[in-house]
Amino acid sequence: MRKVYGVPGGEVLELDYPAVADYLTRFLEAELAWRGYQKALVAVSGGVDSATTLALAARALGPENVHALALPHAESASESLEHARMAAEAFGVDLEVIDITPMVEGYAGVRPDLTPYRKGNVKARARMIVLFDLSMAYRALPLGTGNKTERLFGYFTWHGDDAPPINPLGDLYKTQVWGLAEELGVPEAIRKKPPTADLVPGQTDEADLGLSYRRADVILEHYLKGYPDAYIEALGYRPEEIRRVKELVNRTHFKRHLPTVAVVSTTAIHEFYLRPLDFRIELP
Amino acid sequence: MVRHAVLQLAPEKGQVRRNLARLEAALLELAEDGPQVVVVPEAYPTGYFLQGGVRELALTVDELAEALDDLHRRAWEGPLDLVIGFYEKDEQSGDYFNTAAYFELGGRGLVHRHRKVFLPTYGVFDEERYLSRGHGVRAFDTRFGRAAILICEDFWHSITSTLAALDGAEVIYVPSASPARGFSGPRPANVERWRQLAMSVAAEHGVYVVLASLVGFEAGKGMSGGSLVASPEGRILAQAPVFEEALLVADLDLARIPPVRYDNPMLADLKSGLPILWNDLRRVVEGL
Incomplete structure (x- = not known):
């Protein structure tokens, strides 16, 4: 059969x-x-x-x-x-x-x-x-x-x-x-x-980051989607690589956001007052 | 035979007057095809992603009806049925809804209003933060037959179209706004999913499905389009391209529904079998 x-x-x-x-x-x-x-x-x-x-x-x-x-x-x-x-x-x-x-x-x-x-x-x-x-x-x-x-x-x-x-x-x-x-x-x-990045002579990204893009991208995709480390390890990735990826992501969240503003009102921009970037109304 | 047209349009964010003018121009372009029912996507007058801007741009159903009546008088000879998605402000309660309404322009006016029940609030979506849920799904009579409206995620739960079909719907209108995601194939994964859903719902219940899907980019999110019409056997009768404006014209032959259902009597079986499952359905729902 x-x-x-x-x-x-x-x-x-x-x-x-x-x-x-x-x-x-x-x-x-x-x-x-x-x-x-x-x-x-x-x-x-x-x-x-x-x-x-x-x-x-x-x-x-x-x-x-x-x-x-x-x-x-x-x-x-x-x-x-x-x-x-x-x-x-x-x-x-x-x-x-x-x-x-x-x-x-x-x-x-x-x-x-x-x-x-x-x-x-x-x-x-x-x-x-x-x-x-x-x-x-x-x-x-x-x-x-x-x-x-x-x-x-x-x-x-x-x-x-x-x-x-x-x-x-x-x-x-x-x-x-x-x-x-x-x-x-x-x-x-x-x-x-x-x-x-060619900002410092002789520099390469993968040496700076400590791992290759091809491996990093697979780890990132699984990490972002919430897979546990053990699952990623089972795919053939080393614990130190996974740790490095998580370290780089977690220490740089601030670079992906606007600067921090002290919230004191219920109209604080991006906290309470929320409009999409392309929002615009027609004014009379 | 009832001629339908789907207007797969790209609204300009927040520009209600201009978007309604664009709708009028599209109707003029369609005049030679003589559609009797025109279907417009979810949130068309404003664009989909508004966040708190819903408060500034939502329309009451009367305001929308008045604008559509004006537009109809200028652009159309004779009656025209129009299904359109919009953000609604309830005049009495002041609550906001993601609504789609069926209008008989040049006739009875507002025939039915469906307020979206399943408000996606995950990932890129945040509807329930800004909107109230609708609390029902029901079929209604048009001058051509019986129909129901479901909005976007409503349709992703097969129970809503099951309810609509049990309530007698022959046509299910689905205004939607679906941002593209998943590019591992030639068409985005969400477009493929819509196609499969429409085909399987249509075939399961022997109904026509008319999907009107928004296009245009909204701050990086590409509304995918791919509007379609599915037949009671679950065949795609017409499908619009992805990502670009298009006018889709298709004839719905409601007289085909009884013979198709006779060959594939799933809806009749469901009517017979559902009472058997009723106790378990109630048990499961009460246990939620």
Whole structure:
């Protein structure tokens, strides 16, 4: 007699990338439209997240309505600028290069105690200043490029690279961004290189975080959905990896929220007075 | 044969006047197709996610009726039945509801009002924080036959459509607003789930199901659309695309319901068998 074995159920991280690309393209069109924007601005680092965001923006708005910015510092890897150019070329978007070295070094000159780590944060915030200034100059909305893994780990500079008002990739894990990048035709050199914030020379994300994205994303998805540690361990993950993921998530909740306000009334914003971001009434 | 049209529209958040004007334009576009019943999604006049803004934008049923009468006079020749979802303010109690109403425009006016019973308050949803629950499901007579209205999550509990069918409904209208989630397949998981639900409810009871699903992004949440009409055998007669505005036109042949039910007499069996289960049903419900 024929025996038929069932396939065990489980959480699925693999996505239908053509469907995701279509959805995120519509997201960009819609979210720019109601804000009154036709153009977008993307800071392109040379990495896969910003290249993917650039590809989506070019699809949604047309390459002629997208401004790509490369914002290198003298300490940035030369490969980052090469890859930023490669991404812009791949999606037919003009690239503007603005060197942030004078901005960053101007501040470094008045604070000689600036450590490499703090200087990394200054670089990210200098880039934010340029992005928002040129947003006004070009009347183009800045797009965020952070993925869900780095958002959950707090692996970004607060009020720096998380500052743009809309973000198409923020609910995709890093491994899902890789899948989407391939679907959108992001060049292989960008997709296959080790991810790096490139804020400190020689830095890589996975060394900073202490585990690989492919393993972290599976742990995160199960942790967020409430699976106990023993269940995740049974999938083949080590207790120290699980602990590290939970540690990174739990010490960075504040970076995913607006600043804390002392509540003194029953009309405290976001506590009692609750309106969705797109809420607006017609006034007489 | 009763010609139906589903208006799968994307409202602008909070812009009631503009959204009703958009509804009027859609009716003008449909005039050549001559629908007799038009179905509009949940919360269409305002958009779905309002949080506390419900207090600023909810309409009384009379206010909505007046606006629809004006619109009907301008845009339509002859009577038109219209099912529409909206946030309702009860004039007497001041309570707020997620409501859908059946209007016979150019005729009896308000025919039936259903207030959503199952208010999703989990995950991305927070309805019960801002709204009161409705307390009933009942079928009602239209000029074409007998119908019922269920709103969004109401329909995800098979007991509500069972009640509607037992109460004589031949058509179940389902205004909904369903944010897309689950992208492991070519269509979002929630759209697939809606399709399966509509097909199985229609086939179980031998009813038509008309789903009108909102589209448009609401602060990152993409309302998925995929509105549809299912036949009493559980076949999809028409389905709108996902994520974009569309006008869906389908003819509902109510004369097919008796022969389809004769071949598949689940509803008749339920009427016979339900009394047998009544004591257990009461026992379980009383034990909740």
